Amino acid sequence: MSFENVRWEEIWEASKDTLSMTVWSLAFTIVIGFILGLILFLTSRRQLLEQSIVYSVLSFVVNIIRSVPFVILMITIMPFTKLITGTTFGVAGTIPPLIVAAAPFFARLVETALREVDRGVIEAAVAMGASKWDIVSRVLLREARPGLLAAVTVTAVTLVSYTAMSGVIGGGGLGDLALRYGYQRFQTDVMLVTVVLLIVLVQLLQTAGDLLVRRYSRK
Amino acid sequence: MMQEGLKLIHLESITKKYRVGSTSVDAVTDISLTVRKGEIFGIIGHSGAGKSTLLRCINLLERPSSGTVNVGGVDLTKLTDRQLQKERRKIGMIFQHFNLLSMATVRENIAFPLKLAKLSGTEIKNRVDELLKLVGLEGHGDKYPAQLSGGQKQRVGIARALANNPDVLLCDEATSALDPQTTNAILSLILDINQKLGITVVLITHEMQVIRSICDRVAVIDDGQIVELGDVIDVFLKPQHKVTQDFVDEVSDSAGDLGQLVKARSGRVFRVHFVGELTYEPILYNAVKKTSVQFAILQGTISRMKQTPYGELIVELIGPDAEIGGIIDRLKQDGLNVEELT
Secondary structure, three states: OOOOOOOHHHHHHHHHHHHHHHHHHHHHHHHHHHHHHHHHHHHOOOOOOOOHHHHHHHHHHHHHHHHOOHHHHHHHOHHHHHHHHOOOOHHHHHHHHHHHHHHHHHHHHHHHHHHOOOHHHHHHHHHOOOOHHHHHHHHHHHHOHHHHHHHHHHHHHHHHHHHHHHHHHOOOHHHHHHHHHHHOOOOHHHHHHHHHHHHHHHHHHHHHHHHHHHHHOOO | OOOOOOEEEEEEEEEEEEEEOOEEEEEEEEEEEEEEOOOEEEEEOOOOOOHHHHHHHHOOOOOOOEEEEEEOOEEHHHOOHHHHHHHHOOEEEEEOOOOOOOOOOHHHHHHHHHHHOOOOHHHHHHHHHHHHHHOOOOOOOOOOHHHOOHHHHHHHHHHHHHOOOOOEEEEEOOOOOOOHHHHHHHHHHHHHHHHHHOOEEEEEEOOHHHHHHHOOEEEEEEOOEEEEEEEHHHHHHOOOOHHHHHHHHHHOOOOOOHHHHHHOOOOEEEEEEEEHHHHHOOHHHHHHOOOOOEEEEEEEEEEEEOOEEEEEEEEEEEOOHHHHHHHHHHHHHOOOEEEEOO
């Protein structure tokens, strides 16, 4: 196969776009999703701030967002996206839907990771006179670190595939390129290059994540 | 053994109810209890008897549904969250499953309560060094809990519990996950801490062996209530309640059914208890030697309860009743506890 249709400059630009969408959306997703996940965990049954109403409402909202397919979600929240970034296109227009989709997903992973922390360790901290804030900052964050790193890895990979999907609404990046050239103009070579690049990106993220998890595992 | 000391912990009419579905179940029913300063107080009961809930009421890990908890003159149930956190630093606690931070080194685990108490870096370092030495873990400071044996993990737990110089050490089945040898080592460490540092210890267990090795007083708890309470030696030698008797039987070395044995003998059979220095005196021989009575030892135990030696003999006396009566009187005069089994 010859790569006559591949314009490497364009590929390079698209790769940068994909990376920047992934990095920015991941950063916001981690912050927002972590807070959501922490609230979900703390307000759940038999936890430090047990609040069944808060938990139920939050849990319901998270489930709803998670059950909407990303493509539909992206289109549905366009007015919101426009309000925040002033555009629904390109890198800036893609980041808000990416966060809205990924934050609830990440929140559930955070909730699960925190639930894995041994209850006994939390009890011991309470017995030692730790405040709730001490428990979050000194016990939960520390003990759940491998689980949280794994959650970030899974979320980063998910975000890469979401950025590719955002090509549907002109989101830019490698997915956009694959759609416009590979699908609409039957340029299989372009499609192939973008897919290979996405695979490489996902592999890199997963490997880096696994290394970090292993680095911080003590069990 | 300690007599009327100062009271350090006083639980008054503690009841703890749990909701199970729509019904409410009592884990602990109206228990009042006083622990004296400097003693090792044991609470024994089967699983589900409520001992764990009772222990957790002392530092309010479980808040009683009613009743008051007084530790060192402070009613903990009346405190704000912040005040309670401060009082809890004077109450150390160790756990069956150690409950160490798995992501922190031994040093970091021991430093945890010191950081909560906002000590400076150098103070923390020095204190951690002292504690590592106290529990015999020098050289293990930079290991992670996963690299330690069960006994070593419990030593870390003890060091952590003692970090802020508490008045009380609560032990939640602290040796139940350990093998017998390690159990003994940990128990002697607890006893050592009690004697050297004067820390009052409250422990719960389902093993009479633990009570016998280190406790001064014991409460037997069954179905959320205290069924027997007293000095270990009294409870041990004269258990009143069925549950207590079962626990005592677990550690008694009696071989086979005593009733059968007694029936099979022609002479009169007695159970003789002796406590303290009497244990090592030739009392039985002295009592018998000038009579025509002969004796046979059917069963016997000599052991220690904490530091007190004690013994129990099942003895058959063969001879004229008058002389046997004289021997029994003499044994009683010498301070032995004699009970006829035939």
